[in-house]
Amino acid sequence: MNKRFNLIFLIIIFIVVSISFYFVNEKDRFSIPDRSPPWGVGVYSSSLYPATIQTIHAINTVQDWTKILMGGGDGIYRSKVEKIKKIFPDYNGFGIPLYHSFSSQYTQGDYGRILPEKINIYWTSEVNSRFFITTLYVDDIIISSMNRKLNYDGNDDNIYNNDEYNKFSCFPTNINIGFFPDGETKVWLSCGGRYRFVNAKATTVEAEINYNNYSHKDWEDIGYIKELKNRADYFGVKLFPINKKEMDKVYSDRKID
Template identity: 30%
Template sequence: MSVLKKYKKTMITLLALFFLIGCKESEPLPGKPWRVSVVMPSFYPIKITQAYGVNEEQDWTMPLHGLAQSMSTSKLEYVRTVFPDYDGFGFPISPLTALGGRQLGSSNKHLPDSIYIYWTSLINMRFFVTKYDLSPKLKELMAAELSYTRRDGTIDASCYRTEFFFGMLPNGKAKVWLWGCGKFIYLAELDPVREKDRDQNGTTADEYRQGPTPTPQRVRQRGIDAGVSTVPIPWEKVGKVYSKNTVELLSEQ
């Protein structure tokens, strides 16, 4: 076979594979619709003002709701009902301690290409935008059917990993996991794509600081009540992961 024919054959094969992968990515998830959940350290709660997924090829934007009650969900006494040894500085990653974001309206099983979260770090009044891009490998993982044995011994013969967990830190960094089938897969650590001078509702830091009980003061009070120092931020303590489930790496999949 000539070099030219070999080249043509290779190109045809690559194009065919590219076409098949592209078709597979555009198919809807066979399991539950994708979701986004958010966790944060109890001593460094955040406020989410906007979150959505974007699919460029299909030209849609899907808003997410249910991510507003960060102050109550992140309370130290509440998190300790799930993780009794929780120190208040780490990430308590569990469906029980997370803000659960759901799609607005009908549930779209087509995956987004990117997820955007606009949020405020309430300890230091900084405004961040986090963006996470879904890779082809990740989309394949989310579409793969698995089975696993629950803690009570029952077997789930058909499960999918379709929920993202974002963990937010007061310097704007975020960690991302994929949840499903009884385990977490650690995906990435992200820098903010943007830092703003106000939140998506137009509220500035000065406005957060106003009122009889300013937000930063209420947040700092959590540490005072617990008898620990939270300012300056002890970075050696912040970001430790608390989980009752297995946590694996994306490279291990």
Template identity: 30%
Template sequence: MPVLNKYKKTLITLLALFLLIGCEENEPLPGDPWQVSVVTPSFYPIKITQAYGVNTEQDWTMPLHGLVQTMSESELEYVRTVFPDYDGFGFPISLLTGVSGRQLGSANKHLPDSIYVYWTSLINMRFFVTKYDLSPKVKELMAKKLHYTRSDGSKGLPCYRAELFFGMLPNGKAKVWLWGCEQLIYLAELDPAREKDRDQNGATADVYRQGSKPERAKQRGIEAGVSTVPIPWEKVGKVYSKNTVELLSEQ
């Protein structure tokens, strides 16, 4: 009997820990709601047709409003106002050069389990779906309260790392960073979850070619006097940031 009671106590303790962990994961973010931003190389602009977050346990899908990648945010001359040495091939990661998506309706501070972005690579007319699954470690970082550091080194206002930056490449690959509290943390490189024959609105490559965006995308390299097709992969994907890029393993 003493041995049985010991096992019962152990099981009760483990059950309590699992319940506690589950409760903590379901707690909303204590700071600002989570949001998503997207950047792309200037020479390889994209169009986003849909983006949303999904929480499977709580059974909700949250559309992201405003996450429409227009070509103006990635214009070479505009990006160079933020990063003067920008070459047009890299990822210019900044709140000024990224396009941010915010949630529709009331602010939901519960984190999604996955984020989906549907987008079109305009330089080669390919249609991709990017999916990013938030790990427990990433959720923990997003919920952790930090403080800005003042110029004299003292503790400043509280802050949270609650913004996910996606960088899209014309072969469908994507890179993901976590931003906040003046920290930029590299999280992952993703293969496309899916490649489609049309965008989420049903527009095919032929429909896109009837408009001006694909031609304007190609014109950027011509005007800059550089070759953008074929894609020089040794140049593509360099990170431009005012902050040092940290690694998830370092957190």
């Protein structure tokens, strides 16, 4: 009887230790590198086909938390033609302008250093009043890329890169997502003004109403389409059919890693 009890006790101990080891490993796996800024999300879209964010939820099931990120998501304002042309004079309205002034930045309220397992983005494509829910999976591709430094022409006083080893390099802990009017997305990681493209896993579904319960008719009545037609006239192009080849272009003032 004692032997059987001891065996059961050892099995229970093994299970508890295994579960604890799993949770510790998962926490370490999703931890961002030391001396890097807290992770955040940047949102980009083109001038002719802007995306507006309703809300962004970051989820970690192992630690049992969900964070609603804080930020502003007006794609119309961020993608103003005159602002983009000052930085990229040859900009034609179609491509994604990867420059901090043209992104909507979303941050955590607690500046946490543990990554989510996935990020749900509720957004609207302005040009066609389509509503999407995109889920970005923070998988090993993103995590390993975050743990590889980017070189940059930085400020020596940067609080996260303030010694001889770090001052010209940084860990790209900002997750930047480019949105397209058909629901597709592209992902770059960034720090210090430098960007690295990552072939991230993301899925998108279309919804009949957006996160704030607007219907397609409600959104059309807001009147953004008139502004987009004015932009198309400025560039001397048509909004439809969408020129996907031109939309694939990415504008950056530095080489993308």
